[in-house]
Amino acid sequence: MAKYTLIASRDAFESKESERFCALAGDLKRAGNEVTLFLVQNGVLCARPSHVASELSKLAQEGVAVLADSFSLRERGIASDRLAAGIESAQLDVIVDHMAEGRRVIWN
Template sequence: MEKYLLIESRDPYETREVENNYALASSLATAGNDVTLFLVQNGVLPARKGAKLNGLQEVINSGVHVLGDEFSLRERGIAMDTLPKGIRAAPIDVVVDQLAEGRKAIWL
């Protein structure tokens, strides 16, 4: 089993490429890998209450650890206690932790 850190900085309403990135995350997890998807900048917008999750729900269902950057959430007025089930707020420390542990890291 490999460990992956995927970083998504765009939202799925900006470009459909993000859906492909979600599919990559889901596929890696479905294949048995340990996958973290770190949402940062506008990447956190699907976590807004009432927003359509598009492909992100499948990512969650596939077992990917979906994290939203606390700073990006605050910047966009997204309360951390309103995040959809399966998305957790996290500090950017997590990215540095996972880089330091040697995960395969891709900025999508």
């Protein structure tokens, strides 16, 4: 089992790549890997409850850790206690932790 951290920086309402990137997170998880999906910059916009966020909530139910950068949330006026189910606010330090741990960290 490998450990992956996928960093999603794009607004899912503007880019289809975000959808494919989230699908990759699910595929990696279902293949038996440990997966974190970290939302940053405009990527956090889809952490608000919506039809897009419901897909992220499903990933969380499947065991993907879905995190949203607290700084990016504050920049955009999104309260950390108003996120869709399964999505948690987190510090950017998580990425550095995972890099130091030797996880495969991928940016999109």
